[in-house]
Amino acid sequence: MRPNLWQRIDMFVRHQVPLVLTLLLLLVSVVPSHAAGLTRIGPMLALIAVYYWAIYRPDLLGTGAVFLIGVAQDLLTGTPPGVAALALLLTQAVVLSQYRFFNARSFAVTWWAFSLVAAGAMTIQWLAVSLVYGTLVDASAAFYGYLMTVAIYPVVGWLLARVQIAFLRDV
Amino acid sequence: MKQPPPSPSRLGALRSLVGRFAFLALVGSAFALMLLGKADTALIERLRGAVSDAVVPALEVISRPAASVAKVIDNVREMAAIREQNALLREENERLLRWQAAARLLEAENDSLKDLLNYVPDPRASFVTARVVADTGGAFAHSVLITAGERELVEKGQAVVSGQGLVGRVAEAGKRSARVLLVTDINSRIPVVVGAGRLRGILAGDNTDRPRILYLRTPGAVSPGDRVMTSGAAGAFPPGLPVGVVTSVEETAIHIEPFLKRERLEFVRVVDYGMTGILRDVTASDGPLGRNR
Numbered sequence: 001m002r003p004n005l006w007q008r009i010d011m012f013v014r015h016q017v018p019l020v021l022t023l024l025l026l027l028v029s030v031v032p033s034h035a036a037g038l039t040r041i042g043p044m045l046a047l048i049a050v051y052y053w054a055i056y057r058p059d060l061l062g063t064g065a066v067f068l069i070g071v072a073q074d075l076l077t078g079t080p081p082g083v084a085a086l087a088l089l090l091t092q093a094v095v096l097s098q099y100r101f102f103n104a105r106s107f108a109v110t111w112w113a114f115s116l117v118a119a120g121a122m123t124i125q126w127l128a129v130s131l132v133y134g135t136l137v138d139a140s141a142a143f144y145g146y147l148m149t150v151a152i153y154p155v156v157g158w159l160l161a162r163v164q165i166a167f168l169r170d171v
Numbered sequence: 172m173k174q175p176p177p178s179p180s181r182l183g184a185l186r187s188l189v190g191r192f193a194f195l196a197l198v199g200s201a202f203a204l205m206l207l208g209k210a211d212t213a214l215i216e217r218l219r220g221a222v223s224d225a226v227v228p229a230l231e232v233i234s235r236p237a238a239s240v241a242k243v244i245d246n247v248r249e250m251a252a253i254r255e256q257n258a259l260l261r262e263e264n265e266r267l268l269r270w271q272a273a274a275r276l277l278e279a280e281n282d283s284l285k286d287l288l289n290y291v292p293d294p295r296a297s298f299v300t301a302r303v304v305a306d307t308g309g310a311f312a313h314s315v316l317i318t319a320g321e322r323e324l325v326e327k328g329q330a331v332v333s334g335q336g337l338v339g340r341v342a343e344a345g346k347r348s349a350r351v352l353l354v355t356d357i358n359s360r361i362p363v364v365v366g367a368g369r370l371r372g373i374l375a376g377d378n379t380d381r382p383r384i385l386y387l388r389t390p391g392a393v394s395p396g397d398r399v400m401t402s403g404a405a406g407a408f409p410p411g412l413p414v415g416v417v418t419s420v421e422e423t424a425i426h427i428e429p430f431l432k433r434e435r436l437e438f439v440r441v442v443d444y445g446m447t448g449i450l451r452d453v454t455a456s457d458g459p460l461g462r463n464r
Binding site: 028031032033034041042075076079081083085093126129131132133138142145 | 190193194197198200201202203204205207208209215218219222223226229230233234237238241242245303304305306307310311312313314315316342350352356357377378379434435436437
């Protein structure tokens with residue numbers, strides 16, 4: 001049975017949910033929190049989203065979209081352009097290459113795996129920024145940012161799972 | 172959850188080949204962007220301006236509730252300590268009133284001495300006040316986005332101040348938004364004078380909370396507690412804006428604690444120096460002690 005026009009439009013819109021949501025999380029991550037000590041170590045929400053969709057709906061957030069998200073993050077946050085793009089692309093590639101491992105794993109295992117993948121992503125960014133500036137930049141803020149990102153993963157992951165159930169269950 | 176099984180068909184193989192090529196091409200593009208960012212900074216600045224222009228309206232909407240929540244939490248916290256804070260503030264107020272009297276005296280004296288010398292006054296500075304809608308820092312860059320851009324005559328290179336002191340400078344200005352590079356960012360270089368001896372140096376950020384002072388001719392003459400102010404040597408920066416206090420003096424580096432409190436930034440003022448007359452529709456106000464005529 002061929003879907004009619006409205007069904008196709010509906011499906012198209014639903015399929016944009018991961019991309020739009022990731023860009024929205026990117027915006028949220030730069031809103032000033034006004035909390036002492038937290039401004040320097042804000043979590044990388046876009047990284048969480050890219051990781052999540054690479055596991056559960058790799059068909060809806062392609063390589064090109066991830067690249068665009070990364071470039072958007074670089075342009076928005078003032079990091080050298082290309083740095084976040086590289087980290088997000090490699091994150092997605094690692095997850096996709098291990099899809100057998102991630103298939104139907106418990107939440108705890110996914111979280112643990114995220115802590116490893118995020119460590120890799122942060123290290124890549126740190127190396128790339130150091131390379132561009134030609135000096136080893138301070139790594140402590142990156143480390144705390146990493147801890148923050150891993151700590152907030154359950155909340156964002158839960159949110160993304162809600163959205164996936166609400167919008168993407170059968171499409 | 173759902174994961175389509177990899178199809179062993181030829182189409183699938185072709186698709187994975189194309190996918191792999193696309194991935195490699197994009198990784199290559201990421202590296203190319205890094206090079207481009209070093210080579211053509213003007214293009215990247217224009218792109219950044221376009222992106223910040225596009226997102227600032229959305230950020231303005233999102234950042235207001237966040238600021239309100241932070242304010243409520245702050246209020247509750249302040250309620251608890253309101254009595255002792257009141258006593259402290261009274262004491263401080265008395266002290267400040269004495270300072271004000273002293274400042275008035277000095278100002279009058281300064282004015283009369285300037286009159287005697289036929290001193291040509293500095294051009295009067297104008298301010299554009301803007302809201303901070305994004306702290307885009309993270310770990311690798313220290314900058315904020317503000318809601319004023321070329322439309323409000325904000326230009327690249329202008330100094331940005333808050334109530335506490337120097338915040339940074341405008342790194343790039345879009346139509347209705349601008350990015351402010353904080354003094355702690357690794358790309359920030361600001362000419363400063365240190366202490367009563369007014370030693371000239373360059374304040375260099377390094378992505379930590381404690382920027383360093385470089386190129387001091389006599390580093391030995393600096394001691395912890397010395398105040399650091401802008402020197403105005405670069406032209407665009409007004410001289411005498413408070414920047415911070417020297418915290419540590421070591422053989423290799425002199426570190427300062429900036430007055431800038433990043434988490435407190437809600438409104439900032441962009442200083443337009445020496446452009447009075449052109450700025451008519453923005454409110455001009457006086458400098459710290461009311462500049463001379």
